[in-house]
Amino acid sequence: MNDVVLLLGGTGRTGTRVMEELLNRGVSVRAIVRSESRVRADLASHPGLDLVQADIASLADDELRRQLADCTAVVSCLGHTLTLRGIFGPPRDLVADTVARVRRAAERVRPEVPIRFVVMTSVSVNRPGRADVRRGAGERFYLWLVRGLAPPASDNQRAADVLAGSEPPALEWVVVRPDALVDDDRSDYRLHQEIVDSLFRPDTSHFADIAHFFADLVTDEEVWRRWRGRMPVISSVR
Ligand SMILES: NC(=O)c1ccc[n+]([C@@H]2O[C@H](COP(=O)([O-])OP(=O)(O)OC[C@H]3O[C@@H](n4cnc5c(N)ncnc54)[C@H](OP(=O)(O)O)[C@@H]3O)[C@@H](O)[C@H]2O)c1
Incomplete structure (x- = not known):
């Protein structure tokens, strides 16, 4: 059976x-989109x-559940649109709610092999149980403020929390934490177990590097085994 990634x-x-x-690697992709006209024409x-x-x-x-039933993996690059409505309007829990629903759907599908779930969040997300290096006081205050003022920031943390510390038999996960997004090509990107840079001195994560890592995760057994159940931070090398 051909692998399908949702x-x-x-x-x-x-x-x-x-x-x-994914398409360049020959992987079949099923994309749920709000508007087909927003898919890149080529x-x-x-x-x-x-x-x-x-x-x-x-x-x-x-x-x-029906869309998920024949898929070997799910990749979420969902994020709130950066407009007033996207940031402050509903759905405030777009990412967390979707993650919880995918998890439930996978449990109902009961796949023979666990479905791989890759979720894009942000370097502002903390690993639970204070597993990351402790952020400085200024950074912790900044995060507290941002999460209080801008719902998308707390949505990403809640999404990670939905998966953290659990691995239901139907679903395995990796939560990827990019730094400042940059529209740039492949680099020799680095993957870190935990936060390496301050939010005030951000590193960069190229779209092409993130895409490469995500595709590796869903197609390469060794890469998956290395990062399964973890929250890698991805930083590009200039
Ligand atoms: N900005 C940064 O520097 C940065 C850094 C690290 C991590 N991140 C995180 O990375 C993620 C993706 O970022 P991005 O810049 O690639 O996002 P993006 O270009 O804004 O794309 C967001 C995607 O989510 C969809 N979406 C938005 N609101 C939706 C809704 N209410 N219902 C259904 N779908 C919806 C959009 O669909 P439409 O095309 O239909 O709008 C689009 O496909 C976000 O979670 C963000 O927090 C951002």
């Missing part, structure tokens, strides 16, 4: 690069792409 957020800046990378007609036009935030649980 891609969420495939019309976004990172999601588009992930879609391109990718939209790719024979390996199956487009499902629906809003993941309001997609019925049964339908999500």
Whole structure:
């Protein structure tokens, strides 16, 4: 059976690069998109792409389960649109709610081999149980403020918390934490177990590097085994 990857957020800046990378590697992609017209034109007609036009935030649980049933992996590049409505309007828990629903759907599908779930969050996300190096007081205050003022920041943390410390038999996960996103090509990117830079001195994560790592995760057994159940920080090398 051909592997199918379910891609969420495939019309976004990172999601588009992930879609391109997966298709270039010969992986079949099923993308749930709000509007097919937002899919990059040269990718939209790719024979390996199956487009499902629906809003993941309001997609019925049964339908999500149906779309997931034949997939070996799910990749989420969902993020709040950077507009006033996207940041402060509903759904405030877009990422966390979707992660919880994918997890439930996987449990209902009961796949023979656990479904791989790769979730894009941010370097602002903390590993639970204070597993990361402790951030400085200024940074902790800044995060507290940002999470209080901008719902998307806390949404990413909640999404990670949904998965952290658990591994239901139906689903294995990796939560990827990029730093400042930059639209740039591949570099010899580095993967870190924990936070390496201050939020005040951000590193960069190229879209192309993130896409490469995500595609490795869903296609390469060794890469998956290395990072499964972890929250790697990805930083590009200039
Ligand atoms: N900005 C940074 O420097 C930075 C750094 C690290 C991590 N991140 C995180 O990286 C993630 C992705 O970033 P990005 O810049 O690639 O995102 P993006 O370009 O804004 O794309 C967001 C994706 O989510 C979809 N989406 C947004 N609101 C939705 C809703 N209400 N319902 C359904 N789908 C919705 C968008 O669909 P449409 O095309 O239909 O709008 C799009 O496919 C975000 O979680 C962000 O927090 C960002």
